[in-house]
Amino acid sequence: MGTRAAKVLYYAEMTTTLLLVEDDTRIRSALRLALADEGYRVTEAATGEQALELIADGTSLPDVVLLDLMLPGIDGLEVCSRIREHGDLPIIMVTARTQSHEVIAGLEAGADDYVTKPVDAGELAARIRALLRRVRGSGGQDLAIEVGDLTVLPGESRVLRAGAEVPLTKTEFRLLYTLAVADGAVVTREQLLERVWDYDYFGDTRLLDVHIRRLRRKVERDPGQPELVVTVRGVGYRVGGSARP
Amino acid sequence: MMSRFPLRARVMAWFSLVSLIVSGALAFATWQLATGYMIDQRERSAVAQAAGNARLVEAALRNDSPALRELLTGLAAGTESAVLLVDDGDWISGGTLVDPRRLPSAFLDMVQRGEFARQRTVLDGVPVLAVGLPVRGQAATYVEVSPMRELDRTFRFLSWTLVLGTLASGLAGALLGRWAAQHALRPLRRFTDTAAKAAGGDLGARLPTTRDPDLESLATAFNDTTERLQHRVARDIRFAGDVSHELRSPLTTMLNAMSVLQRRSADLPAETRQAIELLATDLRRFRRMVDDLLEMSRGDQDTDRSTFELVDLAGLVRAVADQHACASADTLQLTAHPWVLADRRRLERAVTNLLDNATRHGQGLVRLAVLHGADHARIEVDDAGPGVAADDRQHVFERFARGSPAERDPADGGVGLGLALVAEHVRHHDGRAWVEDRPGGGARFVIELPEVTP
Numbered sequence: 281m282g283t284r285a286a287k288v289l290y291y292a293e294m295t296t297t298l299l300l301v302e303d304d305t306r307i308r309s310a311l312r313l314a315l316a317d318e319g320y321r322v323t324e325a326a327t328g329e330q331a332l333e334l335i336a337d338g339t340s341l342p343d344v345v346l347l348d349l350m351l352p353g354i355d356g357l358e359v360c361s362r363i364r365e366h367g368d369l370p371i372i373m374v375t376a377r378t379q380s381h382e383v384i385a386g387l388e389a390g391a392d393d394y395v396t397k398p399v400d401a402g403e404l405a406a407r408i409r410a411l412l413r414r415v416r417g418s419g420g421q422d423l424a425i426e427v428g429d430l431t432v433l434p435g436e437s438r439v440l441r442a443g444a445e446v447p448l449t450k451t452e453f454r455l456l457y458t459l460a461v462a463d464g465a466v467v468t469r470e471q472l473l474e475r476v477w478d479y480d481y482f483g484d485t486r487l488l489d490v491h492i493r494r495l496r497r498k499v500e501r502d503p504g505q506p507e508l509v510v511t512v513r514g515v516g517y518r519v520g521g522s523a524r525p
Numbered sequence: 526m527m528s529r530f531p532l533r534a535r536v537m538a539w540f541s542l543v544s545l546i547v548s549g550a551l552a553f554a555t556w557q558l559a560t561g562y563m564i565d566q567r568e569r570s571a572v573a574q575a576a577g578n579a580r581l582v583e584a585a586l587r588n589d590s591p592a593l594r595e596l597l598t599g600l601a602a603g604t605e606s607a608v609l610l611v612d613d614g615d616w617i618s619g620g621t622l623v624d625p626r627r628l629p630s631a632f633l634d635m636v637q638r639g640e641f642a643r644q645r646t647v648l649d650g651v652p653v654l655a656v657g658l659p660v661r662g663q664a665a666t667y668v669e670v671s672p673m674r675e676l677d678r679t680f681r682f683l684s685w686t687l688v689l690g691t692l693a694s695g696l697a698g699a700l701l702g703r704w705a706a707q708h709a710l711r712p713l714r715r716f717t718d719t720a721a722k723a724a725g726g727d728l729g730a731r732l733p734t735t736r737d738p739d740l741e742s743l744a745t746a747f748n749d750t751t752e753r754l755q756h757r758v759a760r761d762i763r764f765a766g767d768v769s770h771e772l773r774s775p776l777t778t779m780l781n782a783m784s785v786l787q788r789r790s791a792d793l794p795a796e797t798r799q800a801i802e803l804l805a806t807d808l809r810r811f812r813r814m815v816d817d818l819l820e821m822s823r824g825d826q827d828t829d830r831s832t833f834e835l836v837d838l839a840g841l842v843r844a845v846a847d848q849h850a851c852a853s854a855d856t857l858q859l860t861a862h863p864w865v866l867a868d869r870r871r872l873e874r875a876v877t878n879l880l881d882n883a884t885r886h887g888q889g890l891v892r893l894a895v896l897h898g899a900d901h902a903r904i905e906v907d908d909a910g911p912g913v914a915a916d917d918r919q920h921v922f923e924r925f926a927r928g929s930p931a932e933r934d935p936a937d938g939g940v941g942l943g944l945a946l947v948a949e950h951v952r953h954h955d956g957r958a959w960v961e962d963r964p965g966g967g968a969r970f971v972i973e974l975p976e977v978t979p
Contacts, residue, residue, distance in 0.1 A: 304774055310781035317788050376773050380831060398776040398812055401784055469834070481844035482873045485832055514835035514979050 296412065297321045299342035301331040301359065302374070303351050311346075314401030320408070328354035332362055341369070343415075344408050349375045349386055357389045364390035368449040370411050374399060380486065387490035392451040393477060394487070410478035414454040425460045427519045428508045430499060432460050439499070451476065452495045459509060459519045468516035492517065533710065537702035544698025545691065552687035559683060567676050568643060568654060571669070575656040579667040583660045593617070600669075628655055628670070636666045645673070652677045712740050716747070726952075728755040766822025769815050776808075776815055783808055817942035820874070821924070821949060835979050836867040838902050839895045845876045846893060851884040858894035863902030865974045871950040875958070876904060878943040879970050883908040887968055897976070901956075904972040912968045913960045921960060922948040947972070 298320045302308040305326070312322045323342060325331035328351045335341065345363065349356030356373060363369055373391040375382065386394055393407050425432040431440040437453050439446045448456065458475045459467055467475075473483030476491075496503040510520040530538075578600050585593045597617065627648060635642035636657035643656045648670075655670045715732065722730035728751055732744040783805055790798045839859040846852035865872075883890040887908025896903040913921055925941040947970075951958040956974035963969040 304778075306778045307774055307781075310778040310785070313785045314781035317785055376770065397773040398780055398815065400777075400780040480848070481841070482870050484870060485834060 295321055296344070296408070297323060297340065297342045298408070299323045299325060299331060299334060299345045301325045301328065301345065301351065301356070302348045303327065304348075311401060311404075315404065318401050318405040320405075327351060328356065328359040331359055335363060335366070335369070343370070344411060345369055345371045346404065347371055347373050347391070349373055349382070357385060360386065360389040360391055364449075368447070370415055370450060372404070372407055372411065374404075383484075383486055384490055387487065388494070390449070390494075392449060394484075406478075411451075413478070414476065415450045425457075427456070427460050430456075430508065432457055441499075446498055448495070448498060451491060452498065455491055455495055456499065456509070456519075459517055462518065464518055464520075466512045466516050466518045470516075472516065533703065533706040536706035536709075537699045540702025540705065541695050541699035544701070545695035548691045548694035552691045556684065556687055560680060563676060563679065564645070567673060568656075571654050571656050571671055572643065572658075574671075575658055575667065575669040578669060579658040579660055582667050583663060586660060586663045586665060628668075632657065636668055639664070639666055712737070716743070720747070723751050723754075728758060762822055765818055769818035769822065772815050773819075776812055779808055780812060814942070817946060820946060821942060830868075832868045832870070833866050834869065835977070836865055836869055836872065838863050838865050838867075838904065838974070841867075841869060841872060842876055842893065842895050842904060845873055845880065849877065849880045851880055851890045852893055856890050856893050858892060861895050861897045861902075863895065863897055863976045864979045865902050865954070866977050867954055867974065868950075871953060875947045875950040875972060876906075878947050879904075879906040879972070882906075882943055882970070883910075886910060891963070891967060898973060900976055901973045902976040903974075906970040907963045908967050908970075910967055912962055912966065918960050922958065 296319075298315060300308060300311060300315070300322050302311065302324075303326055308324055308326070312324060315322050323334065323340070325334055331345070331347070332354070335345075347356050347360060351359065354362075356375075360371055360373065363371060371391045373386045373394045374397060375386060375394055376397045383394060392411055395404060395407055423434070425434070429441055430446065433440065434457055437450065439448055439453065439456065454476045455472065458472060469485060469488055470481050470483070472488055473479040473485075474481075477483055477487060479487075492509060493503075496506050496509055499508055500506045507520045510518055512518055581596065581600070582593070585596050594617065629644055629646055632642050632644040632646075632655055639659045641658055643654065645652065645654050647653070652673045653670050654673055655668060657666050657668045659666050712735070719730045719732050730751060731748050735741055735744055783801075786801050787805060790801050793801070839862050843857065843859055846857055880890060880893070883906055887910035889909050890906065891909050892905065892907040894903075894905045894907075896905065922944045924945040948958050951972050951974070954974050956972060958970070958972050960968055960970050
């Protein structure tokens with residue numbers, strides 16, 4: 281109980297703002313109440329249009345978007361892609377669907393993580409905390425790491441190629457950084473799920489697979505023939521090329 | 526009434542019998558024709574030879590040659606025959622082979638009357654042919670008795686050949702019958718296999734379409750039945766899935782409203798607090814049930830294997846055990862390290878559910894082991910409970926298979942889907958799950974998965 285209270289306090293200080301996009305009024309209200317108890321400030325949106333307006337407005341950008349995929353009007357996938365077009369705002373999708381292709385579609389659209397209904401505020405808070413840890417600095421070293429022709433800057437959470445920034449989301453950056461720190465050694469799938477998403481042994485491998493795909497699309501010259509993020513079949517991944525700290 | 530013998534044996538017997546009768550009849554006819562012809566030929570030549578010899582004897586008699594006896598002896602030696610001459614009722618014999626009085630009396634009568642006669646008989650175990658010819662112009666009859674050893678040997682050989690041939694044909698008939706039965710029963714065997722598969726739960730099993738008019742209606746009827754059954758099962762499952770799906774939204778509201786209430790329960794009167802606790806407990810159970818049902822309906826629909834990966838089974842079991850209260854280090858036996866292709870999350874769920882089951886119904890876990898089987902990887906979960914009665918062993922893996930509601934412990938959180946999910950997830954991995962007796966008492970739940978080499 282003590283640690284929980286401390287965490288609540290810690291995040292309350294940072295006044296993390298959540299944008300809760302959910303069309304069901306009752307769920308929205310209950311989640312708002314419970315998330316407020318967890319120490320978050322909650323902004324609500326009942327439709328995708330509303331959510332996009334709030335974000336475009338730009339006056340009070342949320343720290344994390346909680347996005348229901350089933351929305352009237354513009355659906356959640358569309359909202360997700362549009363938010364991604366404008367930046368790397370962390371998104372957790374809240375889905376009632378668990379079919380593989382639906383989860384994958386949501387992740388492909390740019391979500392950083394997902395939870396399935398029924399979900400309670402405690403579980404959501406755990407996912408939010410893990411996500412914010414990746415957003416708020418990688419901690420540890422600030423030295424640049426070179427992966428092939430990429431320069432990974434942990435301090436700024438940025439990746440450069442020949443001086444130009446490669447736009448990555450925080451999760452994609454964290455994934456690349458985790459692999460880069462291993463310096464060419466293999467990082468297992470379980471380790472990646474744990475270090476990037478804070479999942480235990482049983483994280484959803486689809487989460488990892490889709491993010492690896494997304495990362496490769498952004499950093500590889502030929503995503504079909506990856507040279508920087510290399511698969512080690514049956515084990516995990518490692519950075520290719522010459523990774524030098 | 527059903528015959529006591531299987532169809533295959535009956536077909537074999539009939540083929541064999543028919544074949545025996547046909548080949549037996551043929552053999553009999555062959556025997557009749559061949560023996561008749563050969564005896565006829567032999568008799569003809571014997572008569573011709575005797576007629577020639579009789580003319581010599583006639584000449585000798587006419588000249589009243591004193592050398593008659595020598596002639597007879599000579600003839601007897603030349604033809605390997607016994608030669609006799611009846612002259613006025615006296616027997617003059619050339620060669621000592623045959624005592625004339627041992628020839629059949631009917632033959633002797635005819636000879637003595639001076640008529641042509643021939644007779645087959647057996648003397649001292651030797652088949653012989655006796656030919657009697659009246660000697661022209663003399664009151665005498667010439668008799669020649671020639672043995673038929675050669676012919677007898679031929680007959681014996683022929684008879685053996687025919688008997689063996691008949692038997693061989695009967696045997697061949699039986700083999701043909703067996704082949705025919707097997708051939709004719711092949712579609713039936715396929716039918717049996719398919720029906721067994723369908724009975725085993727694979728309602729997707731279908732008989733191949735056939736143009737054979739004898740089988741078509743059966744195949745069509747079977748396929749229609751399983752198809753209807755499959756649809757019905759799918760509809761039921763979809764319904765359960767839809768219901769659980771619809772429950773997600775209110776459940777999300779309830780769970781979150783409840784957490785708000787619980788957080789403030791310290792400020793509430795004792796009765797209210799108690800009521801909230803009751804609600805919270807049942808809400809947790811409710812949630813678990815909906816989760817399980819959703820998992821179940823997803824398992825039924827989700828057939829894709831894109832989430833499958835190479836998994837070190839011992840590592841997975843260890844990870845599950847680490848999270849589970851009931852598994853201590855001394856219950857773990859992870860000596861083998863088989864690899865399997867698996868959806869880690871589902872397999873984790875299956876093992877977790879078995880551990881839950883051991884805790885709830887098995888009075889605690891005794892042993893959790895990972896082993897190599899014959900090309901299968903095995904997980905064994907042993908408990909200290911009373912075991913599962915043989916009649917219930919299939920039943921426990923069915924959905925909502927548990928005691929009556931009165932026996933349920935509301936605090937245990939079980940909703941009766943745990944083992945059904947185990948079966949479901951293991952089937953998804955092309956594996957098997959079952960329960961048996963643990964040596965020394967208690968139940969042993971076993972999961973068997975196809976092992977792969979990484």
